[in-house]
Amino acid sequence: MQLNESEHLLAAFAHFFPGASTVGSYVGGQLVAGDGETVQLHGAASGRPSLAYRDAGAGVVEQAARAAAAAQKQWWALTHAARGRIVFAVGQQIRDHLEPLAQLEAISAGKPIRDCRGEVAKVAEMFEYYAGWCDKFYGDVIPVPTTHLNYTRREPIGTVLQVTPWNAPIFTCGWQVAPAIAMGNAVLLKPSELTPFTSLAVAALAEKAGVPAGLINVLAGYGHTVGQAAIDNPAVKKVVFVGSPATGRKIAEAAARRLLPCVLELGGKSANIVFEDADLKRACLGAQAAIFSSAGQSCVAGSRLLVQRSVYERFVDMLAGGAARIKVGAPLDDATEVGPISNKKQYEHVISMIAEGVKAGAKLATPAQEAGEGFFVRPTVLAHATNEMDVARTEIFGPVVVAIPFDTEEDAVRMANDSDFGLAGAVWTNDIARGHRVASQVNAGTFWINGYKTINVASPFGGYNQSGYGRSSGVEALHEYTQTKSVWVETAAAPAAAFGYV
Known part of the structure; x- marks a missing residue:
């Protein structure tokens, strides 16, 4: 008998939580049912109601905060090398469960299974990479002009709240959790209420690898309930958020009331620039990968395609022809290259933005x-657009590219920077001097020359302008997850008394 969507999702979830009849939060090593309002999920491929579960509620958040504080003390008491061995073992657990994790991600998030397998492997790599840093990230000795020995210590922040999005649940889970625990912190992870499944699985696998119960707690529920309660909890010392600018502002405001530092990664409207001297076939393939992979549900998607006017018509025709050949289909089909939009609200936004672009004059x-059935959107090219159109300024977050012509290099740079965002960008040219020149002038945290969407855990990632602040990944993430303590030791045999009497 064929399983319905709810049963299919629970069957995949049961690989990690045998006997689970619904979704809960993972707190102190246990799956804990919520007592808040109902969260109703829908199947992305069908559009029909799927599994429903209860929001965690404030009581579960408090329980998780206590568990995190206790586990963090135990975790920080280990030697750096011991922590590193355990963090590396987390990566191995993820590799050992690659296929079940990929299946669960595909079913719950609507992502093509081929993409999910690659993302799970990258998550394993994240833990392995940061495991190597555990005993290599240290302080300095400062040559102060006194008789003191002055040195610095890099110490954990304590408990960190991480809020991750629905478009890449397991990827952003590993992206944030790995450096946080490598530096000795505990985590309250609040994934999107729409896609908590693989984050829950990663937390359970981490404990199998030796991470103390309670070090990684996953809170299943809404941002306005669970997220807000976590920000308000005294145990939380920092907030990391990946998502939309509108929600990022709310989180920053809530954190500011407690003077909590934040790292915010808030999406983009990245410019992908193609010059007439580029290898147009390579650039066309790159442009397709930049916007159509992951159904365009990527913060770094090359959603603004700037093409030099002399090759504009030819390039757009090539791009549209390629888009028509991309396989759109069910997430679990190995042949699928573009799956559905993850949820109904986002699907409706994407469809409305396409209509708005056409109404504004794009072709x-x-x-x-x-x-049809489900939340499917075919790869779409909006041609003859201008940089002033709303479709060129608003993040669509779907497989929709806005193709805009430009004349000169100065025009391309000006148009690329004429945006509220600044997360990523790219340039395609056979003039390498021009490539470096444009890369230095475009305001973006990540920039590619003759490529697109290459991201690695070893490289820092973050945005300019409204795309947020702070950096995830690379060595810079370790600074985000530690704080510096300056220690002064008097070394003089008979130090001069600066003040006071004996």
Whole structure:
């Protein structure tokens, strides 16, 4: 008998939590049922209601905060090398469960299984990379002009709240959790209420690897309930958020009331620039990967395609022709290259933005969308657009690229920077001097020359402008998850008394 969507999701979840009849939060090593309002999920491929579960509620958040504080003391008491061995073992656990994790991610998030397998492997790599840093990230000795020995210590922050999005649940889980625990912190992870499943699984696997119960707690529920309660909890000392600018502002405001530092990664409207001297076939393939992979549900998606006017028509025709050949289909089909939009709200936003772009004067270079079952959007090219159109300024977060012509290098740089965002960008050219020149002038935290969407845990990642602040990944993430203590030791045999009497 074929399982319905709810049963299919629970069956995949049961690989990590045998006997689980619904979703809960993972607190202190246990799956804990919530007592808040109902969260109703929908299958992305069908659009029909799927599993429902209860929001964690404030009581579960308090329980998680206590568990985190206790586990963090135990974790920080280990030697750096011992922590490193355990963090590395987390990566091995993820590799050992790659296929079940990929299946669970595909079912719950609507992502193509081929993409999920790659992302799970990258999550394993994240833990392995930061495991190597555990005993290599140390302080300094400062040559102060006194008789003191002055040295610095890099110490953990304590308990960190991490809020991750629905578009890449397991990837952003590993992206944040790995450096946080490597530096000795505990974590309250609040994934999107729509996609908590693989984050819960990672927490359980981490404990199998030797991480203390309670070090990684996953809170299943809404941001306005669970997220707000976590920000308000005294145990939380820092907030890390990946998501939209609107929600990021709310989180920053809530954190500011407690003077909590934040790291915010808030999406983008990245410019992908193609010059007439570029290898146009390579650039076309790169442009497709930049916007159509992951159904465009990527913060670094190359959603603004700036093409030099002399090759504009030719390039747009090539791009539209390639888009028509991309396989759109069910997440668990190995042949699927583009899956559905993850949820109904986002699907409706994408469809409305396409219609708005056409109304504003952009031309559909690809066939119009056809209504059907599920939240599917075919790869879409909006041609003859201008940089002033809303579709060129608003993050669509779907497989929709806005193609805009430009004339000169100065025009391209000006248009690329004429945006509230600044997360990523790229340039395609055979003039390497121009490539470096443009890379230095475009305001973006990540920039590619003759490529797109290459991201690695060893490289820092974050945005300019409204794309947020702070850095995830690379060595810079370790600074975000530690605080510096300056220690002064008097070394003089008979130090001069600066003040006082005996």
